[in-house]
Amino acid sequence: MALGAGGYYAFSNGMINQREILNTIGMGTGEISIINIADEVLDTKLLRMDTESGSPETINNENIAPFDISGYGGIQPGIYELHITTPSGVPAGGVCRMTITSGDSLQFVAVPSGIAVSKEGMQAQSADDLDMSTSGLCR
Amino acid sequence: MKRKKFSRATLLFGLMLVFLLSSCSFVRIQNVAVSTATVSVRVPDSGKTYVRTIRSGAIVDVFSSHGGSYTITMIESEEYINFLKDLRSEIERKLFSEGKTLTAEEVVRLTENLKQIDSSLEQTRLPGATCSGYVPDFDTVVVVISFDDFNANWSLSCSSGSSN
Numbered sequence: 001m002a003l004g005a006g007g008y009y010a011f012s013n014g015m016i017n018q019r020e021i022l023n024t025i026g027m028g029t030g031e032i033s034i035i036n037i038a039d040e041v042l043d044t045k046l047l048r049m050d051t052e053s054g055s056p057e058t059i060n061n062e063n064i065a066p067f068d069i070s071g072y073g074g075i076q077p078g079i080y081e082l083h084i085t086t087p088s089g090v091p092a093g094g095v096c097r098m099t100i101t102s103g104d105s106l107q108f109v110a111v112p113s114g115i116a117v118s119k120e121g122m123q124a125q126s127a128d129d130l131d132m133s134t135s136g137l138c139r
Numbered sequence: 140m141k142r143k144k145f146s147r148a149t150l151l152f153g154l155m156l157v158f159l160l161s162s163c164s165f166v167r168i169q170n171v172a173v174s175t176a177t178v179s180v181r182v183p184d185s186g187k188t189y190v191r192t193i194r195s196g197a198i199v200d201v202f203s204s205h206g207g208s209y210t211i212t213m214i215e216s217e218e219y220i221n222f223l224k225d226l227r228s229e230i231e232r233k234l235f236s237e238g239k240t241l242t243a244e245e246v247v248r249l250t251e252n253l254k255q256i257d258s259s260l261e262q263t264r265l266p267g268a269t270c271s272g273y274v275p276d277f278d279t280v281v282v283v284i285s286f287d288d289f290n291a292n293w294s295l296s297c298s299s300g301s302s303n
Contacts, residue, residue, distance in 0.1 A: 029204075033187040035256065037227040060202065067223055068192060069260075073185030074204030105186065109253060111227045113235035116253060124250045127238030 023103035030104035032082060033071040036064040038110045040086045042093075046072050049097070050079040077101050084108070084115060084132075091115055096138035108132065164206045165279040169198045172286035176293065177216040179260060183207025183274065188257055190214065193284065206276040206300075213268035213284070213293045214260070222259060226252070265293060272297035 023029075036042045046059040059080070064070045077100055084093040091114050098106065105120040115132040118124060128134040164183070170176045170193040180189045182203035191199050203209070233241060233249050241249070274280045283296045 029184070031185050031187060033185070033189075035223075037223050037230075065192060067190075067220060069188065069190040071185060071187060071189060073182065073187075107187075107253060107256070109226070109230060109256075111230045111235070113231050116230055116234055118250055118253045120254065124246050125243065126246055127234055127241045130234055130246070130250065130253075131238065 028102040029073070030075040030077065030100035030102070030106070031071060031073045032075065033069065033105070033107045034062070034064055034084075035069045035107070035109045036066055038086065038091050038112050039066055040088060040090065041065055042110055043085045043087075044070075045083040046075070047081045047083065048076075048078055049081055056081070075100050075104075082108070084110065092133075094133055094138075096132055096135075098137060098139075106137065162205050162276040164203045164274045164276060166201045166203070166209050166211070166274055166282060167198060167279050168193060168201065168211065168282045168284065170195055170284045172284055172293070174286065175216070176284045177214040177219055178284065178295075179212045179214050179264065181210040183209060188260055190219070190260070192216070200279075203274065206274050206278065208271060209274055209280075209297075210269065210271040211282050211295055211297060213265040213295065214263050215265050219260070219263040222263060226256070268293040268295055270295040270297035272299040275300040 032046070034042065034044060042064040044062045044064060047056040048059055049056050051057045059075070060072060062070050062072070079097070079099050082096045082098070086093055090112055091110055093115070096117065107118050109116040116130050117132045117135050117137050118130060119137055124130045129136060132138055166180060166182060168178065168191065173195050175192060175194050177190065177192045180191060180201050182189065182201055183206060184204040189201060191201065193199050229249070229252065233245060270282070272280055278300045280298045280300055282298070285294045287294050
């Protein structure tokens with residue numbers, strides 16, 4: 001009861017939000033953060049792959065200017081592809097296919113030589129784990 | 140002619156999808172100052188901070204998949220750019236040049252640095268230049284950035300929609 005009252009107090013005062021509560025009980029969403037430290041605009045597109053129809057569904061598009069940080073929040077658990085491209089092909093960009101579960105938080109950092117990827121709560125063992133083109137997070 | 144049948148699950152999924160997509164909210168940020176502004180934005184659906192650089196006179200929309208509380212804070216632009224440039228050099232050198240020879244310890248350190256971007260951004264925030272508000276589902280709220288010439292201060296004005 002005290003836990004419930006404490007939770008209600010924290011929620012009503014903005015100390016915790018709906019996203020954090022749902023993540024805590026495993027019914028939450030995932031999020032992707034994209035940091036553009038390359039010299040060009042990144043064109044990003046998030047597609048859901050495990051749809052009822054079997055055809056990929058575009059969730060949203062984001063154009064991210066150099067030195068801007070953007071991303072996608074409130075992602076329902078499922079299988080997704082994140083497509084990243086640039087007008088000149090630098091960085092090369094690519095596609096990251098990933099399974100999102102409740103509370104997942106992935107981060108992509110684009111620099112001119114490539115894109116680094118990491119996931120909260122997961123420690124990379126080698127440089128390959130951090131490089132989007134070789135990372136096991138993008139399979 | 141054979142009519143196409145929809146299963147109850149398909150209908151339910153469709154309705155849920157419509158609901159989820161249509162409950163989106165936007166925080167619209169308008170820069171009425173004469174110079175470019177850099178702001179950090181916390182929208183309801185993300186635990187991460189987004190950053191937008193907004194030219195004078197420009198309007199930028201930040202999307203959230205649902206409504207809730209949001210916060211906008213001015214960022215010290217030069218400090219922020221320098222921080223990201225340092226991070227870029229580190230990633231370029233360690234991950235994409237020396238990647239094959241990185242030790243496990245260096246990989247751990249690089250991963251930690253990537254994970255600390257959010258907390259490092261906190262240090263580039265301009266004290267006092269912040270505001271919060273509430274954006275309801277299916278709605279857009281407006282934030283106005285201005286510069287007070289008399290006091291030489293950035294000023295932010297956040298609007299709120301009704302939560303009911």
